[in-house]
Amino acid sequence: MTRCDATAVRVLIVEDTPSRNGALTRALQVRGEVVVCAQTVTGAVSVRVVSREAPDVIVLSLSTDDGTGQRFIELVMALRPTPILVLSPRIENRQSLLAIQALVAGALETLPTPTQWNADAEAQLRRTIRRLSTVQAIRHPRGHLARSARRGSTPSVRQAVVALAASTGGPRALAEVLAGLEELRAPILVVQHLHPDFIDGFVGWMSRESALPVEMATHDQILQPGHVYLAPGHKHLRLAAGLRTELSSGPVTLHRPSADELFRSVAVHAGSAGVGVILTGMGDDGARGLLALQRAGGQTFGQDEASSAVFGMPQAAQQLGALSSLLPLNQLAPAIKRASALVQA
Structure with a gap:
């Protein structure tokens, strides 16, 4: 020594x-x-x-x-x-x-x-x-x-964390999902591919439609159950240790904010307490991140083709084997609530 x-x-x-x-x-x-x-x-x-x-x-x-x-x-x-x-x-x-x-x-x-x-x-x-x-x-x-x-005692209650991501056609889909999440006792992190000039209007729209309080995410925020946090423009939104937010300009990716960055961070810091949902959108952003979350024990859902404006992102996740279920848009909010309740049961 x-x-x-x-x-x-x-x-x-x-x-x-x-x-x-x-x-x-x-x-x-x-x-x-x-x-x-x-x-x-x-x-x-x-x-x-x-x-x-x-x-x-x-x-x-x-x-x-x-x-x-x-x-x-x-x-x-x-x-x-x-x-x-x-x-x-x-x-x-x-x-x-x-x-x-x-x-x-x-x-x-x-x-x-x-x-x-x-x-x-x-x-x-x-x-x-x-x-x-x-x-x-x-x-x-x-x-x-x-x-x-090891001690034979009852494990402490875990905090579920929900991550939603969308691109083309996403705002309308997100509005419907958020409207159905009343009484959800989990923080919700949202990535929507959108030009930064439209972010303020997007926050206002989601605030009117959501059953839960909605706000723009800021760096190093302590997440509150039953609150929705939207990624700002040109910043990645991640879950950090201690149920906090992390905003970052890097890495430079095709989409910033990136769904992959969000889902991967939930895989790391929430693991099996994470719930990931990928909605309508073009491309494959989010597929690999969802796969990481699924491998970490989290529950993962995708919007089905019939209800998607563009099936690209959910389809990419499905082809990777990253989805627990592929569901119509109107079934996603109930699925999120069930998954979150199972985590914290």
Whole structure:
């Protein structure tokens, strides 16, 4: 075990299989601003090592996707919340299934394991470690559920989060759906592809039609159950940790706000408590994000072809296998209410 310098970021390396490869340790420690305090393998003993060492950041190195890493993350976030970076050769980007599973479980960041640690890869790793060391980790909902299950107690009530996305023909469809959501006890995040000049009028229209209060989303808002938050023009709307909103100009995508960005964020921060709905629209924005949400255990719905002005977006999601159900427009609001009630039952 290396003695930790007080000025260095203290890192614990955890692996899902024992390894004698010191390349990761060398990549971390080469400049001296990061110190590896201990190394262990996933399992109950590794959680005790986390408690004993109290590292600033955990680097979880995964070579398989058998679920051991995800269980480790959930246990850490329940017992001793610590920023976790997941490295794996099975991760290509943040949309990779293993990356989504890790983020849903409570990890803060994921990176692909390079085939060879060169100077650029080492520098990126250390930059990420330094950034994560400044983040205060919070107890993750899935970790709470895992801990409660072990004690045999009743899990705490989860908060459902609803995400709606639409494009061509969307405002009329959204108006009908929002009108049918009376008494819904979940926050609703909405992305509508629309020119920024029309956003104010769109907010006013939805406010008149909706059974729930409607407002333009602002950055770092705490979401309230039974409220509707509309994405502003030229900003992505995402769900962030702690049931907060996140507005961002990046990444630059064909559509901004992007349905994919919204749905992916709900997959990460709500997981199985997320409800995603894709309405009429041209193109395929939202299909991959809905697939991420479905893989995270969320419930996903699409507007059927007969009731859609343009079936492009729901059809793209259907072809990816990202939809739990394809429903007529007039059945979507009841489906959302049922799905939300199941989450919080």
